[in-house]
Amino acid sequence: MKKEQASAKRDLNKINLTADLVVAGGGLSGVCAAITAARQGIKVLLxxxxxxxxxxxxSEVRLWILGATSHMGNNNRWAREGGVIDEILVENTYKNPEGNPLILDMILLDKVTQEKNIQLLLNTAVFEVGKEADQIKSITAFCSQNSTLYQLQAPLFCDATGDGIVGFLAGAAFRMGAESKEEFDEGMAPTAEYGELLGHSLYFYSKDTGRPVKFTPPNFSLSDITEIPRFKQFNANDFGCKLWWVEYGGRLDTVHDTEKIKWELWKVVYGIWNHIKNSGDFPEAENLTLEWVGTIPGKRESRRFEGDYILTQKDLVQQRHHEDAVAFGGWSIDLHPADGVYSERPGCNQWHGKGIFEIPYRTLYSKNISNLFIAGRIISVSHVAFGATRVMATCAYIGQSIGMAAVLCKSESLHPREVLANGHIQQLQQKLSLNGQYIPGVPINDPLDLIPQSEITVSSTLHFKGFDRVDFWKTLTTPSAQLFPILKGEVPVFNVAVNATKPTTFKASLRISKRAGGFTPDLTLASREIEIQAGEQNINLDFGVNLLDSSYVFVVFEANEAIQLGFTEKRVTGILSVFNSINKAVSNFGKQMPPADAGVDEFEFWCPQRRPKGQNLAISLAKPQPVFDKSNLTNGIDRPVRQPNAWVADPTDASPSLIFEWDEAKTIKQIDLWFDADFDHPMESVLMGHPETVMPFCVRKYVVKDQSGKIVLAKKDNFQTHQRIILDEPIYTKKLIIEVEHPSELVPAAIFAVRCYSEIKL
Known part of the structure; x- marks a missing residue:
């Protein structure tokens, strides 16, 4: 029994904690920052x-995770974010292909609690910041569940809270609302009529019970659904899951009016559901019940903090290069009318870029608080650029950059700005890249890696000649193309399997992207028109073109209902078919045609189809392309960019293997293997579902042996991009052998990179 006498004042329980880095905010940006830093050995309070x-x-909001891949609805090929967020998305796809948000909660909690260097405080809200001069010394937070105050001290702080509570209380410079068009010469800067802020959204789920269900609305629900112009978009078969446009609050203070906004959204959601159930307009909803309604809204926009650089529309659209790039984005510039559901305007105003854009390090720290990183949607961008950087996979990528920067700050006794000012940015870029964070234009160059010092022998190599097997035919109803990696020099003759239902004209062209490494086919190198007769036939396409540089080319076919093209079930790493089709989910209507003053490009969309579709066209090459050579293992690029960048075994090789041999024996403690978990697949985390749990290109089984043939490691059921092997005891060997299995009879084994080290290299 505990008994206390009456007291004039009682103090809350208080706990003081210290760490190397305090990360405030447990969204994906904060989670990825914390995991990245912790894995490098620094103590983190999350x-x-x-x-x-x-x-x-x-599970509180239930929005899918997306970034540069944009539902596969843009021209950003192989653009899914790497590193920690890739690891999370791949694992979620493996364990949770149905998109259950509760399972994603579990995976994230598991990821964080596995890291011994992270101390996690849930239900704990920051409300006070202690400062000296321009530095944060501590933050104070209150946990509602254990009635405890925490004072958290560290030399470095990261604000990943979404509203920027730490930066706000610390006095960090910030912006809220839209800049004028003139400030940054941004054609997409919104007018006052459109509004300066994006609102909040609230999701709901419905469920089919198999029998009729009645619904009686609460008194506060919206009584007249005709107030919502966009309601006609509802589809009962979506079970309420995709109504991202149930949005409100852009005319209010999206920080301090959040509770007011939430109540308005509840009013809308319950009003929508009442109309669905009781208006008679949706007989298909008779057996549906309301399974879940969000209790906190998903926020899009509030404060944006100023760094040493403000990213703007032109950075995105022009794909400007930044020497201090540490991440990339690729979502469209996606702005919403401030009036949300009550607006007569479309729910969003999306304009895409022709490719991914770089995010410079200078946008990730406060310009006036010397030890504060800014992460997630609050980074240093204009309102217009924010429309593209705000999505979660991009925010996660930003978090990884900050987590690794914090590691450098600790090891070199730096403040965030000094990573750049003191010449450590290339070191940061390399550390990020070695842990899976692809940065455009930054190849890996690691002097500690033993593999470039070895002689590499492989059991076989795929001498790529395209595809000559026809598994089925598809009518050419949509303009279609096959992406092929071609080395510089003469473009080979293409042989295309065609079935014509009547005599017709077969129209084809060879296109590339004007921008090296891009995937927008905006430059036509040559065109051909061939009169063909009815029936199955093979047609040679000789475009008579020489490439000045190695590049992906698009072999494009104009739509023609009288023609069928052959397709194959065979798939190969870094090879895709693409189509000039429509994806309304991301405002892709086949061709982007912006207003003249919008400041964005006009171009066509050429996108893959989701599996189980998306087969390759049956097109063979007269001359093999040696694009899958073993030299790709050490070229420093671990995903397809201008070329596939992978070693691929010959499909007929019964036992694919790689041998790395040194003149003198080497001590090996760590081995890093980089496989193909398909960076082109967006892996939406919830709602969407996926046709497979493991990407078809991923090597599932491999064995590592030393020079004597002794098995160092045998792995089954791999599904991840990156396998880091840290040996309990180092081996001393002149030879390292890696044996792999083909993922399937339709997909040959592929590896982007092998790296090994004498010591642990995290």
């Missing part, structure tokens, strides 16, 4: 004001 991690991706 404080989250909610009971679960994941922010807008969590």
């Amino acid at each position: 404080v989250q004001d909610r009971p679960v991690l994941g922010g807008n991706s969590s």
Whole structure:
């Protein structure tokens, strides 16, 4: 029994904690920052004001995770973010292909709690910052569940809270609302009529019970659904899951009016559901019940903090290069009318870029608080650029950059700005890249890697000659193309399997992207028109073109209902078919035609189809392209960019293997293997579902042996991009042998890179 006498004042329980880095905010940006830093050996305090991690991706909000891949609806090929967020998405696809948000909660909690260097504080809200001069010394937070105050001290702080509570209380310079068109010469800067802020959204789920269900609305629900112009978009078969446009609040203070906004959204959601159930307009909803309604809204926009650089529309559209790039984005510039559901305008105003854009390090720290990183959607961008950088996979990528920068800050006794000012940016880029964070234009060059010092022998190599097997035919109803990696020099003759239902004209062209490494086929090198007769036939296409540089080319076929093209079920790493089709989910209508003053490009969309579709066209090459050579293992690029960048075994090789041999025996403690978990697949985390749990290109089984043939490691059921092997005891050997299995009879084994080290290299 505990008994206390009456007291004039009682103090809350208080706990003081210290770390190398305090990360405030447990959304994906904060989670990826914390995991990245912790894996490099620094102590992290991760404080989250909610009971679960994941922010807008969590079961509390239930928005899918997306970034540069944009539902496969843009021209950003192989653009899924790497590193920690890739690891999370691949694991979620493996364990949770149905897109259950509760399972994603579990995966995120598991990822964080596995890291011994992270101390996690859930249900703990920051409300006070202690400062000296321009530095934060501590933050104070309160946990509602254990009635405890925490004072958290560290030399470095990262604000990943979404609203920027740490930066706000610390006095960091910030912006809120839209800049004028003139400030940054941004054609997409919104007018006052459109509004300066994006609102909040609230999701709901419905469920088919198999029998009729009645619904009686609460008194506060919206009584007249005709107030919502966009309601006609509802589809009962979506079970309420995709109504991202149930949005409100852009005319209010999206920080301090959040509770007011939430109540308005509840009013809308319950009003929508009442109309669905009781208006008679949706008989298909008779057996549906309301399974879940969000209790906190998903926020899009509030504060944006100023760094040493403000990223703007022109950085994105022009794909400007930044020497201090540490991440990339690729979502469209996606702005919403401030009036949300009550607006007569379309729910969003999306304009895509022709490719991914770089995010410079200078946008990731405060310009006036010397030890504060800014992460997630609050980074240093204009309102217009924010329309593209705000999505969760991009925010996660930003978090990884900050986590690794914090590691350098600790090891070199630096403040965030000094990573760049003191000449450490290339070191940061290399550390990020070695841990899976692809940065455009930054190849890996690691002097500690033993593999470039070895002689590499492979059991076989795929001498790529395209595809000559026809598994089925598809009518050419949509303009279609096959992406092929071609080395510089003469473009080979292409042989195309065609079936014509009547005599017709077969029209084809050879295109490339004007921008090296891009995937927008905006430059036509040559065109051919061939009169063909009815029936199955093979047609040679000789475009008579020489490439000045190695590049992906598009072999494009104009739509023609009288023609069928042959397709194959065979798939190969870095090879795709693409189509000039429509994806309304991301405002892709086949061709982007912006207003003249919008400041964005006009171009066509050429996108893959999702599996189980998306087969390759049956097109063979007269001359093999040696694009899958063993030299790709050490070229420093671990995904397809201008070429596939992978070693691929010959499909007929019964036992694919790689041998790395040195003149003198080497001590090996760590081995890093980089496989193909398909960076082109977006892996939406919830709602969407996926046709497979493991990407078809991923090597599932491999064995590592030393020079005597002794098995160092045998792995089954791999599904991840990156396998880091840290040996309990180092081996001393002149030879390292890696044996792999083909993922299937239709897909040959592929490896982007092998790296090994004498010591642990995290």
